[in-house]
Amino acid sequence: MNKKIQDHWDELIANAPNGLPYAYSWYLDIVTSNRWRGLFDEETGTAMPIPYGSLFFSFRQMLKLRGWSAHRVVQPVFCQQLGLFGKRFSDIELFHDYFKDFMSRVRYVDSYCLNETNRDLPLAVALHRMKIRERTNYVLPLRKTYKGLVKGYSKSHRRALEKSKDLIFEEDVLPPADFLGQHRKYVGRRAGLSMRAYIRWELLIRAVRERNMGKLISMRTPAGEVASAAFILQSHGRLIYQGGYAVAEKKDLNPMHALLDALIRRHAGSRLLLDFEGSDIPSIAEFFRRFGAQERKYWMVYK
Numbered sequence: 354m355n356k357k358i359q360d361h362w363d364e365l366i367a368n369a370p371n372g373l374p375y376a377y378s379w380y381l382d383i384v385t386s387n388r389w390r391g392l393f394d395e396e397t398g399t400a401m402p403i404p405y406g407s408l409f410f411s412f413r414q415m416l417k418l419r420g421w422s423a424h425r426v427v428q429p430v431f432c433q434q435l436g437l438f439g440k441r442f443s444d445i446e447l448f449h450d451y452f453k454d455f456m457s458r459v460r461y462v463d464s465y466c467l468n469e470t471n472r473d474l475p476l477a478v479a480l481h482r483m484k485i486r487e488r489t490n491y492v493l494p495l496r497k498t499y500k501g502l503v504k505g506y507s508k509s510h511r512r513a514l515e516k517s518k519d520l521i522f523e524e525d526v527l528p529p530a531d532f533l534g535q536h537r538k539y540v541g542r543r544a545g546l547s548m549r550a551y552i553r554w555e556l557l558i559r560a561v562r563e564r565n566m567g568k569l570i571s572m573r574t575p576a577g578e579v580a581s582a583a584f585i586l587q588s589h590g591r592l593i594y595q596g597g598y599a600v601a602e603k604k605d606l607n608p609m610h611a612l613l614d615a616l617i618r619r620h621a622g623s624r625l626l627l628d629f630e631g632s633d634i635p636s637i638a639e640f641f642r643r644f645g646a647q648e649r650k651y652w653m654v655y656k
Contacts, residue, residue: 371469372589373468381404431553465653469650483654485653499618520611570583581599584597
């Protein structure tokens with residue numbers, strides 16, 4: 354993508370009513386290792402990114418599937434939702450045209466996630482014999498005062514915060530390398546994140562911070578020990594919780610409860626939306642829901 358087109362693309366994503374940071378060209382360059390293409394219509398002011406994944410098969414499978422690597426669509430890690438962006442994103446006929454073009458360029462769709470505002474478009478997907486799976490996100494509008502937001506917490510969450518009242522909130526103090534190392538230790542294997550994923554995440558964190566679009570937040574004990582930490586991406590009116598960890602030895606202090614509560618406290622009364630970025634895992638979904646978060650559904654399509 355040349356510089357002029359790239360700037361035009363990013364301007365469209367920045368101004369789209371349903372824009373999300375995952376669709377910026379520089380963001381996609383990092384999470385796909387530059388393996389993506391974009392469908393773009395200047396007249397309607399709409400765009401649709403297509404990420405092409407890598408094939409990690411055995412040699413025998415590679416022979417069988419030879420030539421497919423450039424035509425296999427995979428939703429990238431650290432990129433929750435894509436789909437159609439722009440001012441006419443709810444136009445079903447337009448979406449049908451985009452998906453017709455999309456399917457003419459690919460042979461196999463392992464996974465592709467539409468964004469929340471593409472929820473009314475499954476018919477257009479079905480016309481191309483695509484399968485659809487519902488995914489769940491959780492968000493918390495921060496318009497109310499902190500006192501009002503805390504009323505939305507579950508009783509168990511409010512009780513949990515009593516144990517963490519001595520923890521100290523910090524912003525952009527923890528070095529990214531320390532954050533990633535600890536995240537890999539406490540979360541990486543359970544989340545199925547590879548070393549390659551962590552390399553990309555480090556590049557992404559660096560790029561996001563250079564653009565003043567994100568921050569590393571953490572909670573420390575009075576003795577100076579990190580108890581929990583998370584990376585927050587801020588864009589399009591959202592504070593996006595992209596990933597975090599709690600130190601196992603400090604879990605009795607409920608440091609993740611404290612971390613998210615501190616983030617909510619600092620942005621209470623704003624027009625921001627706290628986006629928890631999932632999850633379909635029942636225990637994690639319940640943890641987010643107990644902060645008063647609301648469900649937002651979106652589609653994953655595959656073939």
